Amino acid sequence: MNNMGIFFKNNIMVLLRNRLRIALTIFGCSIGLLVFIIGNACMEGYFYNLYRDAYLFCNNVVLLFDGSDDTYDVLENAIKPNYSTSIYSSGDTFFVSSNKYYYNGVKVENNISYIGVNQNDFSNIILSKHNDQYFCTKSKLIYGRGITDADIQNKNHVAVVEKNTAQLLFQTDNCVGETIEVHCYYGYIELEIVGVIDTLGIHDADVLTVKKQLSQTDNKDISLYHYVYIPNTLVQEYMKDDVKEIRVLVYDENNYKEAVSGFTMIMREMDLSTGIVSRKSMLQEADEVKWNLKTTFNIIIILIITFSGLLLVTIFVFSVKERVYEIGIRRAIGASKFDILMQFMLEGMLIAVISAFFASIAGIIVCNFANTVILRFFCIKFSLGISLRLLFATFGIAALQGILFSVVPAIVAARVDPTETIRWE
Amino acid sequence: MIEMINISKSYNGERQILRDLTLHIRDGEYIQIVGGSGAGKSTFLNVIGLLDRNYAGKLKIAGRSVDKISDTEISAIRCCHIGFIFQSYNLIHNMSVMENISLPAIYAKGKRPDWKKRIEEKMSALGIWHLKNQFIQYLSGGEKQRVAIARALLLDPDIILADEPTGNLDVDNANIIFETLRELHRQKKTIVMVTHNTYVASGADHIYRLADGKLYE
Numbered sequence: 001m002n003n004m005g006i007f008f009k010n011n012i013m014v015l016l017r018n019r020l021r022i023a024l025t026i027f028g029c030s031i032g033l034l035v036f037i038i039g040n041a042c043m044e045g046y047f048y049n050l051y052r053d054a055y056l057f058c059n060n061v062v063l064l065f066d067g068s069d070d071t072y073d074v075l076e077n078a079i080k081p082n083y084s085t086s087i088y089s090s091g092d093t094f095f096v097s098s099n100k101y102y103y104n105g106v107k108v109e110n111n112i113s114y115i116g117v118n119q120n121d122f123s124n125i126i127l128s129k130h131n132d133q134y135f136c137t138k139s140k141l142i143y144g145r146g147i148t149d150a151d152i153q154n155k156n157h158v159a160v161v162e163k164n165t166a167q168l169l170f171q172t173d174n175c176v177g178e179t180i181e182v183h184c185y186y187g188y189i190e191l192e193i194v195g196v197i198d199t200l201g202i203h204d205a206d207v208l209t210v211k212k213q214l215s216q217t218d219n220k221d222i223s224l225y226h227y228v229y230i231p232n233t234l235v236q237e238y239m240k241d242d243v244k245e246i247r248v249l250v251y252d253e254n255n256y257k258e259a260v261s262g263f264t265m266i267m268r269e270m271d272l273s274t275g276i277v278s279r280k281s282m283l284q285e286a287d288e289v290k291w292n293l294k295t296t297f298n299i300i301i302i303l304i305i306t307f308s309g310l311l312l313v314t315i316f317v318f319s320v321k322e323r324v325y326e327i328g329i330r331r332a333i334g335a336s337k338f339d340i341l342m343q344f345m346l347e348g349m350l351i352a353v354i355s356a357f358f359a360s361i362a363g364i365i366v367c368n369f370a371n372t373v374i375l376r377f378f379c380i381k382f383s384l385g386i387s388l389r390l391l392f393a394t395f396g397i398a399a400l401q402g403i404l405f406s407v408v409p410a411i412v413a414a415r416v417d418p419t420e421t422i423r424w425e
Numbered sequence: 426m427i428e429m430i431n432i433s434k435s436y437n438g439e440r441q442i443l444r445d446l447t448l449h450i451r452d453g454e455y456i457q458i459v460g461g462s463g464a465g466k467s468t469f470l471n472v473i474g475l476l477d478r479n480y481a482g483k484l485k486i487a488g489r490s491v492d493k494i495s496d497t498e499i500s501a502i503r504c505c506h507i508g509f510i511f512q513s514y515n516l517i518h519n520m521s522v523m524e525n526i527s528l529p530a531i532y533a534k535g536k537r538p539d540w541k542k543r544i545e546e547k548m549s550a551l552g553i554w555h556l557k558n559q560f561i562q563y564l565s566g567g568e569k570q571r572v573a574i575a576r577a578l579l580l581d582p583d584i585i586l587a588d589e590p591t592g593n594l595d596v597d598n599a600n601i602i603f604e605t606l607r608e609l610h611r612q613k614k615t616i617v618m619v620t621h622n623t624y625v626a627s628g629a630d631h632i633y634r635l636a637d638g639k640l641y642e
């Protein structure tokens with residue numbers, strides 16, 4: 001047995017022997033650290049989603065405006081000639097029918113929205129939206145044809161649907177030639193399906209939702225959102241009042257910045273109070289939210305850690321009082337003030353690090369549990385992840401806390417006068 | 426080994442416990458100090474054992490003046506050169522016998538013997554090896570005192586200070602302790618032992634009586 005071994009045995013094992021005190025201290029400390037870990041994991045998850053939305057917001061190619069007539073006119077007349085863009089208008093109040101389709105015994109209700117298309121770009125990137133997120137996806141025409149310039153010019157009653165829509169409406173992929181009847185403000189219009197494109201990027205969560213809902217045996221309706229692509233001129237003619245938003249796709253990524261400022265300027269000149277949403281603005285918003293959240297969270301964490309630290313101080317000072325006799329003996333047989341100081345600092349550190357260890361394990365368990373529950377009951381793939389960085393931070397904070405808050409008790413302990421204490425018994 | 430020159434000590438400046446004591450304890454000498462209760466015997470030992478540093482006068486240990494040296498140095502001397510056997514055993518209760526005895530090893534910086542062997546040696550010599558994993562509160566007075574002695578002797582100190590080592594013990598146990606001290610005397614250790622009365626047949630070289638803060642042969 002070397003000095004280290006003796007040191008370990010006599011300082012650390014003995015420390016751990018006072019179980020109740022240690023358990024309480026570690027518990028108090030762990031709670032603080034656990035809040036730190038889970039809070040951080042939640043924030044990281046939230047930020048991840050926030051930024052994912054922003055980044056998924058079409059690789060520099062989309063702008064969004066609200067759907068007023070003026071906006072549309074501005075886009076058509078002032079913007080389109082200057083930038084290589086495609087303009088879509090879209091709204092939600094577009095019913096194919098109120099039919100409910102049966103899918104494995106479950107009623108499937110189709111909510112179909114229209115997207116007005118301005119040019120035949122089904123061989124190009126197409127803008128789609130799922131779960132309030134915009135995607136620019138490369139589409140692929142699998143049957144029939146796309147919407148042609150002639151369709152647009154002549155306001156032909158034609159439509160292109162996605163494959164999954166075709167399946168749900170007609171139980172077949174290839175529904176070219178079929179007719180759908182749509183309700184709109186002006187009444188009914190009939191549209192001939194001229195083309196089917198591959199299903200556009202459905203979000204993970206969508207798939208999960210559907211799978212989940214389908215797996216449940218009760219006869220609950222499930223809703224699927226589909227888009228039907230029609231010539232924009234039709235939208236102008238029949239559904240103008242329903243248009244909720246106009247999306248602009250800027251094909252040339254290099255032009256994007258310029259286009260955004262161009263749009264913004266023109267819109268401002270025309271005194272249109274519409275909001276422009278771009279990836280940049282989303283990122284900016286995300287940054288802002290992140291900063292605000294982080295600041296708030298950090299303040300809360302500092303408070304929590306201070307409180308759990310004060311708990312440490314109290315318990316430690318208390319334990320010094322209780323251990324005066326032991327300290328006196330240690331001093332009497334040769335421990336210097338410094339030795340005692342170090343012993344108490346070390347104890348503080350050790351307790352803090354053990355707390356960090358427990359807090360980390362608890363954090364990992366809680367996060368995994370939460371992930372499962374959220375996925376199972378809310379169908380949201382919200383992953384609370386504990387990164388290595390977070391674990392390091394936890395241990396760092398714990399160590400710092402241990403040192404900071406054991407300084408006072410350690411100094412109190414080091415000042416114990418051996419002659420005062422060894423008289424007792 | 427221990428040189429006291431005009432040592433005075435009072436608590437709170439009122440009660441003079443030690444008055445102008447001058448005493449030279451040579452290497453390997455065995456000194457016994459007797460005195461009534463409250464005479465200041467423990468105080469005397471605390472001063473020469475470097476526990477109590479609020480005294481007037483000059484104190485030298487092994488030729489070195491210790492009046493003004495730092496806490497770290499004092500602690501090192503206390504640790505490695507002085508073995509203190511306290512009046513009340515002063516063992517730590519939530520530690521085992523073995524842990525109590527090994528305690529000085531933590532503070533013996535620089536010394537690196539095979540502690541385990543050393544501890545076993547000391548404990549066997551005092552007949553307490555079988556108690557190694559016991560906790561202090563379950564020991565008898567005689568056993569506690571032997572544990573305290575084993576702890577005091579762990580680092581082979583040159584000076585042994587014993588404050589009424591047999592105060593609470595029966596005759597048999599007391600004899601074991603005295604025999605241990607005589608054995609240490611034979612090993613040329615410097616020993617200062619404090620007792621209530623001279624009745625004890627200690628085999629000391631000199632016996633002093635402490636009264637009114639003075640020492641009398």
Ligand SMILES: Nc1ncnc2c1ncn2[C@@H]1O[C@H](COP(=O)(O)OP(=O)(O)OP(=O)(O)O)[C@@H](O)[C@H]1O
Pocket residue numbers: 420436437442460461462463464465466467468469512
């Ligand atoms: N810290 C202190 N403050 C004030 N007075 C003290 C202090 N320590 C000891 N005394 C007093 O000093 C006197 C001597 O005490 P000391 O313990 O040295 O006596 P003693 O000779 O060892 O007695 P005993 O034989 O009972 O152990 C006592 O009257 C005691 O009350």
Ligand SMILES: [Mg+2]
Pocket residue numbers: 466467468512588
């Ligand atoms: Mg005494």
